[in-house]
Amino acid sequence: MHHSLARTVTAAALLGVSGFVTMPAHAAPEALPSPTVFAHRGASTEAPENTLAAVRRAHEQHITWIENDVQRTKDGALVVIHDTTLARTTDVEQVFPDRSPWRVADFTLAEIQRLDAGGWFAPRYRGEHIPTLLDYLTLLDRNRQGLLLELKQPDLYPGIEKQTIATLARAGWLDADHLTGRLVIQSFSAPALRRTHELRPAVETGFLGSPPVSRLKEYAAFADQINPDEKNVTFAYVTAVHGLRGPDGKPLRVNAWTVDDLTTAIRMAALGADGIITNRPDVIRNGVQ
Template structure:
């Protein structure tokens, strides 16, 4: 195995807008999708969780405190878990002002709204099942929602949808439900266990700190459930130096809060 990385692949990695264009608009809102769309970023990453009354919503944290005004609106509802609020309650919250006053009135989107806003014919979705252990059955519910929205047709299965998670169990369940859906494991399993993960994951998506040339080569040498080599998407890369390094190490994709900057720098 070469000790030194090869020069950056001129074909360059895919750029994923992490939580949307999240340095320019509040993360995981429709505004962040619109901004990424304006920047002609094809792939959007988001996080999916579930309300008390069973609605799938797009939000990163398991609590509403950091990215909404929930503590002002519902002061007696500590610890303000997503799972303890109904969709109607969550829809009352402002999910934009914490980021900048001009985004006042942004709401926590439902997955359905989010899918409707995405350009089905142009954009791709890297959908993270966030803390799926809190939401039994969320894998099937998410797959059903994607199907209803037309996101499980051949074109999407062939290259416009990935479901990822830090939970191997959730990915295994997702793969069992719909083997054709591309799945990504968030983390960096040891090389000796990559074949186990390749039974249900098409991608290994590590923290960029764990990415080495040898690791990428090892991942690429294992075939996923569809018989194609596993892919590697590194997160979260917001500076060009690291992005160029990821490209040089052979990463297939870069997940970033600054998609326009990274795209312009590595492509």
């Protein structure tokens, strides 16, 4: 991952602020690169998650990386939404009251595009829609933003790895510009991530979770990143991850999630995390970069 290195922070300074980091006595403080900040589902505390409005808001905040989730409709369209059901972030219960449990996979794209995906968040966002992956990619490209794309529960959508790669290719996202610093595909599913790597080895991949140190080498065969819950991030774990090289021959990277307070963000930076995934990208960016 290419980082914004406009500023650096020192481990000593961060340790003094956070008060939570334990490092070996022999680990001398040294300059650390500022972690990359990823807007989790877009600027999701200020606009409805995973919508184009959340992307635009992150762009207004000068956030250069967006995290999102992809799933598939009944008729095979790839759409950007986190939950496997439509109930929490749309008005589907009012529009289709008899279609419980309102699974994404049970609705066609045309039906999903009838839904309001913004009014639940705030009245001014009423009329926002669940975007297709292609529409999402188009806006990111217009904004020159990078994408951390999660394959959401891929076991529900057989073949979604191949379809996602094909959509990225169609949108022009598999050229050198995107592959060398603007695209990462991640998943909690190791098999899905392995299939993604086999389909297009040049695409950077990230495993969501914290495999034991004893198994990290297995993951390094198909993952360029290990992206753990921030509660599982320790200096020893980050050091172990950084000590291995991924399929691209570069050291594995670590992106911690989901970090919404500065104390935790500063601690992640002090521990050597390469990136921070957050719902408050402007706040976290201003605190760690």
